[in-house]
Amino acid sequence: MPSADRRLQPRRKPRQVRAELTRERILTAAAHVFTEYGYAAGTTNRIAERARISIGSLYQYFPNKDAILAQLLIRHIDRGTWTEADRLDLSPGTLRETVQALVRDAIDSHSEDPQLLRIMIEEAPLSRDLLEAVDRHGRIRTAQIRDLLSRHPDVRVGDVGTAADLILFTIEMNTHKLMAAPSAVPVETFAGELVDMVTRYLRGD
């Protein structure tokens, strides 16, 4: 990474345990505050207040507000919440089962803190670097799914790349909606229909 954005790097590295703890408190508080107030109204002072540390301490570990949210997003990605689909490669199974696993992963990824995820995705002023990281992650996932699709005997679809894009995005967005604002329809029902749609599409009639 030659072009790591300086404005997202911490200005001081924690060397003592209590420092690491403070850093942790900041991130936890930020997650809560952003969830409750949104990004714009989630001020750094509010975060510090909630973390029960001074505003000065906050700025010793994060150079600016954006960096806090960036860190939260990075964590979310790194934690593999978006990457757990790797195991799909190992267990082919029915086409339907595969799609079900995809949807389940998406749901899992969103059940942790749907509100925060929404804010990170929709409200965050993502930096070049961060956008690229998210994008890179997306490309990797797409590539994985593309491979999976091209290997599966039941998949009959024009272009596997386009199909991978289409179904990943469709699953992601529908899940997102499902988790962010619980509708009248039960989750299982909606998820089932989603699986149906994607499966039928991939099977090509």
Add this chain to the structure above:
Amino acid sequence: MPSADRRLQPRRKPRQVRAELTRERILTAAAHVFTEYGYAAGTTNRIAERARISIGSLYQYFPNKDAILAQLLIRHIDRGTWTEADRLDLSPGTLRETVQALVRDAIDSHSEDPQLLRIMIEEAPLSRDLLEAVDRHGRIRTAQIRDLLSRHPDVRVGDVGTAADLILFTIEMNTHKLMAAPSAVPVETFAGELVDMVTRYLRGD
């Protein structure tokens, strides 16, 4: 409408032509500024500057910043850009043709100013009233599609309501993505796959 939000109503009604013109300039400028800078960074002063009117004039026709974006959204809805699907009821045709029409409408609705639409949808701090208006509009559309689906002989799907929700949202979001950030895949190809997916789903195998 008994509970029209006062904070979104103009404080002065234009009575002369030049006033109406000024109002128009403000809205046009706002659309440009919001598109270019986003909602938060699209300041009222910037809007006034771009409209070549003073900031004071701006606040004679719009009580606050939110009201400007609200007006833009209302216009977008009223213009029927989201409602042109009505004609679908009149021309049943093939299931595939119907879905194609739906996708086409969605694309049309987004081609005008995808960036601005994104901002209105994602960044705008929508008021209660406005949210309700958008929601009401959504429900009407869903109801229309539900009727359409239940009348169509080729549709074989568990619950028509869930299906209507699912396909409307899927079409909307995919189109949104398609228009907001042009991908490597040509629009027609992607749209075609989207139509395929929805059609196969509705046909139930």
Add this chain to the structure above:
DNA sequence: AGAATAGCTGAGCTATTGCTCACAATAGTG
């Protein structure tokens, strides 16, 4: 223990933004 290092504090600086208001300019009216 004393020095050095790391960590923490919070009043307040700087910058920005939404918005007001006293006044000026223009258009309509008789």
Add this chain to the structure above:
DNA sequence: CACTATTGTGAGCAATAGCTCAGCTATTCT
């Protein structure tokens, strides 16, 4: 032209936000 109603102006106010820094406390080192 004189008078009123409508429209336009822009310096600047009030509020708020991100962020700094001089000094304090806690921990580690020797």
